[in-house]
Amino acid sequence: xxxxxxxxxxxxxxxxxxxxxxxxxxxxxxxxxxxxxxxxxxxxxxxxxxxxxxxxxxxxxxxxxxxxxxxxxxxxxxxxxxxxxxxxxxxxxxxxxxxxxxxxxxxxxxxxxxxxxxxxxxxxxxxxxxxxxxxxxxxxxxxxxxxxxxxxxxxxxxxxxxxxxxxxxxxxxxxxxxxxxxxxxxxxxxxxxxxxxxxxxxxxxxxxxxxxxxxxxxxxxxxxxxxxxxxxxxxxxxxxxxxxxxxxxxxxxxxxxxxxxxxxxxxxxxxxxxxxxxxxxxxxxxxxxxx
Amino acid sequence: xxxxxxxxxxxxxxxxxxxxxxxxxxxxxxxxxxxxxxxxxxxxxxxxxxxxxxxxxxxxxxxxxxxxxxxxxxxxxxxxxxxxxxxxxxxxxxxxxxxxxxxxxxxxxxxxxxxxxxxxxxxxxxxxxxxxxxxxxxxxxxxxxxxxxxxxxxxxxxxxxxxxxxxxxxxxxxxxxxxxxxxxxxxxxxxxxxxxxxxxxxxxxxxxxxxxxxxxxxxxxxxxxxxxxxxxxxxxxxxxxxxxxxxxxxxxxxxxxxxxxxxxxxxxxxxxxxxxxxxxxxxxxxxxxxxxxxxxxxxxxxxxxxxxxxxxxxxxxxxxxxxxxxxxxxxx
Amino acid sequence: xxxxxxxxxxxxxxxxxxxxxxxxxxxxxxxxxxxxxxxxxxxxxxxxxxxxxxxxxxxxxxxxxxxxxxxxxxxxxxxxxxxxxxxxxxxxxxxxxxxxxxxxxxxxxxxxxxxxxxxxxxxxxxxxxxxxxxxxxxxxxxxxxxxxxxxxxxxxxxxxxxxxxxxxxxxxxxxxxxxxxxxxxxxxxxxxxxxxxxxxxxxxxxxxxxxxxxxxxxxxxxxxxxxxxxxxxxxxxxxxxxxxxxx
Numbered sequence: 001x002x003x004x005x006x007x008x009x010x011x012x013x014x015x016x017x018x019x020x021x022x023x024x025x026x027x028x029x030x031x032x033x034x035x036x037x038x039x040x041x042x043x044x045x046x047x048x049x050x051x052x053x054x055x056x057x058x059x060x061x062x063x064x065x066x067x068x069x070x071x072x073x074x075x076x077x078x079x080x081x082x083x084x085x086x087x088x089x090x091x092x093x094x095x096x097x098x099x100x101x102x103x104x105x106x107x108x109x110x111x112x113x114x115x116x117x118x119x120x121x122x123x124x125x126x127x128x129x130x131x132x133x134x135x136x137x138x139x140x141x142x143x144x145x146x147x148x149x150x151x152x153x154x155x156x157x158x159x160x161x162x163x164x165x166x167x168x169x170x171x172x173x174x175x176x177x178x179x180x181x182x183x184x185x186x187x188x189x190x191x192x193x194x195x196x197x198x199x200x201x202x203x204x205x206x207x208x209x210x211x212x213x214x215x216x217x218x219x220x221x222x223x224x225x226x227x228x229x230x231x232x233x234x235x236x237x238x239x240x241x242x243x244x245x246x247x248x249x250x251x252x253x254x255x256x257x258x259x260x261x262x263x264x265x266x267x268x269x270x271x272x273x274x275x276x277x278x279x280x281x282x283x284x285x286x287x288x289x290x291x
Numbered sequence: 292x293x294x295x296x297x298x299x300x301x302x303x304x305x306x307x308x309x310x311x312x313x314x315x316x317x318x319x320x321x322x323x324x325x326x327x328x329x330x331x332x333x334x335x336x337x338x339x340x341x342x343x344x345x346x347x348x349x350x351x352x353x354x355x356x357x358x359x360x361x362x363x364x365x366x367x368x369x370x371x372x373x374x375x376x377x378x379x380x381x382x383x384x385x386x387x388x389x390x391x392x393x394x395x396x397x398x399x400x401x402x403x404x405x406x407x408x409x410x411x412x413x414x415x416x417x418x419x420x421x422x423x424x425x426x427x428x429x430x431x432x433x434x435x436x437x438x439x440x441x442x443x444x445x446x447x448x449x450x451x452x453x454x455x456x457x458x459x460x461x462x463x464x465x466x467x468x469x470x471x472x473x474x475x476x477x478x479x480x481x482x483x484x485x486x487x488x489x490x491x492x493x494x495x496x497x498x499x500x501x502x503x504x505x506x507x508x509x510x511x512x513x514x515x516x517x518x519x520x521x522x523x524x525x526x527x528x529x530x531x532x533x534x535x536x537x538x539x540x541x542x543x544x545x546x547x548x549x550x551x552x553x554x555x556x557x558x559x560x561x562x563x564x565x566x567x568x569x570x571x572x573x574x575x576x577x578x579x580x581x582x583x584x585x586x587x588x589x590x591x592x593x594x595x596x597x598x599x600x601x602x603x604x605x606x607x608x609x610x611x612x613x614x615x616x617x618x619x620x621x622x623x
Numbered sequence: 624x625x626x627x628x629x630x631x632x633x634x635x636x637x638x639x640x641x642x643x644x645x646x647x648x649x650x651x652x653x654x655x656x657x658x659x660x661x662x663x664x665x666x667x668x669x670x671x672x673x674x675x676x677x678x679x680x681x682x683x684x685x686x687x688x689x690x691x692x693x694x695x696x697x698x699x700x701x702x703x704x705x706x707x708x709x710x711x712x713x714x715x716x717x718x719x720x721x722x723x724x725x726x727x728x729x730x731x732x733x734x735x736x737x738x739x740x741x742x743x744x745x746x747x748x749x750x751x752x753x754x755x756x757x758x759x760x761x762x763x764x765x766x767x768x769x770x771x772x773x774x775x776x777x778x779x780x781x782x783x784x785x786x787x788x789x790x791x792x793x794x795x796x797x798x799x800x801x802x803x804x805x806x807x808x809x810x811x812x813x814x815x816x817x818x819x820x821x822x823x824x825x826x827x828x829x830x831x832x833x834x835x836x837x838x839x840x841x842x843x844x845x846x847x848x849x850x851x852x853x854x855x856x857x858x859x860x861x862x863x864x865x866x867x868x869x870x
Contacts, residue, residue: 100599102546103592104592107593114584185728236417266431267428274425277409277413281417
C-alpha cells in the first residue's frame with residue numbers, strides 16, 4: 001500500500017512535466033492540424049541552452065525558462081515562416097507537415113550533434129538530488145518544483161486561451177477553421193502564434209528536462225514518441241486530454257519502472273499508444289475528427 | 292489532371308525501354324567479374340550492394356507510402372526483424388541466411404499483416420505516429436532480450452571465403468532482391484490492386500464507396516511492403532556481421548527510405564530507384580568531401596525539407612509533369 | 624453603378640483545375656439573388672472568391688468601385704460583406720453568446736460589439752433563450768439562425784448565404800427562407816446559393832444559373848422559375864434534392 005502511494009506520488013510529480021511538454025504539441029495540432037515531429041528536438045535544443053547557461057553562468061535551470069521561452073517563441077515564428085507559411089492551405093498538409101517536421105527534427109539533431117556531440121548531459125542544481133520527506137513517503141524535490149512550474153505555465157496558457165482576444169481566436173480556429181476565417185480571424189497569423197507558443201512551451205519543458213533526465217541530441221526520437229502517445233491518449237488537440245493523459249501514463253510508467261526496471265518504463269507509453277489506437281482512436285477527450 | 296492509364300498494356304516505344312533495362316541488368320550481373328581487372332574493387336561492390344538494398348527497401352516502402360498514401364516511418368522494423376531472424380538462426384542453428392532470408396521476408400509479411408490490422412484502423416498523423424512507436428517498442432524489447440544479445444548486439448560469422456571474393460554472393464543476392472522488389476512494385480502499379488491503392492491515396496471515402504475493399508487493400512499493401520525489406524534486412528545483417536538494436540532500429544534508417552522515395556518521386560515506379568542512387572551518391576560525396584559527422588544528419592534533413600517544399604513530386608514526378616522524363620525511365 | 628461586380632473571374636484551389644471560368648456577374652444594391660446550378664458548378668467557390676477566402680486567378684471583383692481581388696477576409700468584412708458558409712460553420716464548443724461575439728471579432732470597441740449583439744438577440748429571440756448553451760447542443764434550425772445572426776452582428780450591406788436550408792426539415796427550411804426575405808426587407812443585398820431551387824427562387828428577386836463555372840443564364844426570379852429549360856434541368860430534380868436533404 002505504502003509502495004503504491006509512493007509510486008502515485010512519483011507518477012504525479014512527473015506527470016505535470018509531461019503535461020507541459022504535451023500541451024505545446026497538442027496546441028499546435030489543434031490549431032494547425034499538424035503533428036510536430038520536431039517538438040522534442042526543440043525541447044532538446046532549449047535543454048542545451050539551459051545546460052550551458054547553468055554550466056557557464058550558473059543560471060538555475062528553472063530561472064533560465066525566462067530566457068528559453070521567449071527565445072524559443074521567436075525561433076517558432078521563424079520556423080513557421082520558413083516551413084509552414086507557404087503550405088498551410090495545402091489540402092495534404094497533414095501528411096506533408098509530418099515529413100517536414102521530421103526533416104526539421106533531423107536538422108536540429110544534426111546541428112546539436114555537431115556542436116555538442118552525443119555525450120549524455122544533465123544539470124545538477126542543489127534540489128535535483130534532494131527529496132522532501134514526509135514519513136513514510138518522499139517526494140523528489142526537483143520533480144516537485146518542475147511539476148509546480150509546469151502547472152503554473154499550463155494554468156497561464158489556459159487563462160490566455162480563455163480570456164484574451166487572441167485566445168478566443170486560437171480556440172475559434174481550433175474548433176472550426178472556416179468559421180474563424182469567415183468572422184475575420186486571420187488564421188495564418190493565429191497559426192503562427194499557436195506554433196510559437198507551442199515551441200515556447202517546448203522550451204520551458206526543455207529547460208526543466210535538464211535536471212530531471214539526461215539528454216543528448218538523438219534522444220528526442222524517444223521523447224517525441226512518448227509525447228505523441230500522451231496526446232493520442234488524451235485526444236489530439238485537447239488540452240485537458242493532454243493533462244489527464246500525461247498524469248495517467250506517468251503513474252503507469254512509474255509502476256512499470258518499479259516492477260520491471262527503468263529500462264522498460266518507456267514501453268508503457270508505446271503499448272498504451274497501440275491499445276488506444278486499437279480501442280479508442282479518437283482518445284479520451286477527442287472528437288471523432290478527421291484523422 | 293492526368294488520367295490513370297486505362298490500358299494495362301505497355302505503351303508504344305517500350306521496346307527501347309526493355310532493351311535499356313535488359314542492358315542495365317546484364318551490366319550489373321557482369322560487374323563482379325571486373326574485379327579480375329581492377330584493384331580495390333571491393334569498395335565498388337560494397338557501394339552497389341548498398342544501393343541495391345535501398346532500392347529494394349525504398350521500392351517496397353513506395354507501395355504503402357507512395358501508392359497508398361500512408362506514410363510509414365517505421366519500416367526498419369521489418370529490416371531489423373529480418374536481420375535478427377536470420378542472424379539468430381545462423382548463430383544458434385548454423386543455418387545460412389542465404390537460405391533463411393526468404394523466410395525472414397515472409398515473417399516480415401506476416402508481422403506486417405498483424406501490425407497493419409491494428410494501426411491501419413487510423414489515418415494520417417495517427418498512423419505515422421503508430422509506426423514510430425512500433426519501432427521504438429521493438430527496440431526496447433530487443434534491448435532487453437538477452438537471448439538475441441540485448442543492447443550489446445549479436446555478432447555473426449561472415450561467409451568463409453577469400454576476402455577478394457567474399458562480397459560477391461551478397462552482391463548477387465541483394466541484386467536479385469532489388470530486382471524482385473522493383474518488379475513487384477511495377478506489377479502492383481499496373482494491376483487492379485494498384486489502381487485501388489491509388490484510389491485510396493486520392494480519396495479513401497470515395498474509394499470505399501466505389502466498392503474497393505479499402506481495409507483489406509491497405510493491410511495487404513502494408514504487408515507486401517514489408518516482404519522485401521525483411522529479405523534485404525536479413526542479407527544486410529549477415530553482410531555487416533553485427534546486429535544491434537540501436538543501429539538497426541535507428542529512425543534515421545526509416546528517414547532515408549522516405550527521403551529517397553520522396554526525392555525520386557513518390558508513387559512512381561522509377562522514383563525510389565532514381566532516388567536511392569542519387570541519394571547514396573550524394574551522401575557518399577558529402578562524406579568524402581566534408582568528412583563523416585553529425586552534419587550529415589542535418590544535411591539530410593535540409594535536403595528533405597527542400598524537396599518537400601519545392602519539388603514535392605520528386606525527380607521523376609517533376610520531370611514527368613514537365614514532359615521531360617526520358618522515356619526509358621517512365622515505368623508507370 | 625452596380626454594387627458588386629465580377630468581371631471574367633477565373634478561380635480554383637491550389638494547383639487544381641479552374642472551378643470558375645470567365646465568370647461575370649453583376650449584383651445591384653438592395654436586390655436579393657438566388658444562384659442555382661448543379662453540384663460542382665462553382666456556387667460555393669463564387670462566394671469564397673467574393674469574401675476573400677480564395678483569390679481569383681484572373682479577372683476582377685469590385686465592390687463600390689474598389690477591387691477586392693487580393694483582400695483578406697477581414698478586410699472584406701470591414702467593407703460590409705458577410706458570408707454564412709455551408710454546414711453552418713459554428714464554433715461548436717463555444718456558447719451561443721460567444722459565437723455571436725465572435726461575429727464581431729473585427730470590431731475594436733467593446734461597446735459597439737455589445738450593442739450589435741443585443742440588436743441581433745432582439746431579432747432572434749430564441750437565441751437569447753439559448754445564449755449560455757453550447758452551439759453544438761442547438762437544433763439544426765437554431766444553428767442556422769445562429770450562423771445568420773453571427774453574420775448580422777457586423778450589420779453588413781451584403782450577406783451571402785451558402786445553402787442555408789441544407790439538412791433541415793422542410794418546415795424549418797421555410798422559416799429560414801422567411802428570414803432570408805426579411806433580410807432583404809431590412810435593406811440588405813442578399814446572395815443565396817441553393818440546391819433547393821424552387822424555394823430559393825421563390826424568396827429572391829433575381830435568379831442566376833451557374834453551370835460549369837460560368838454564368839449561363841439569369842433573369843428575374845419568376846422568369847427563371849418558369850423557364851422551361853430550368854424547370855427541366857433543376858426543378859425536376861426538386862424531390863430528389865429534397866430527399867437528399869432529409870438524410
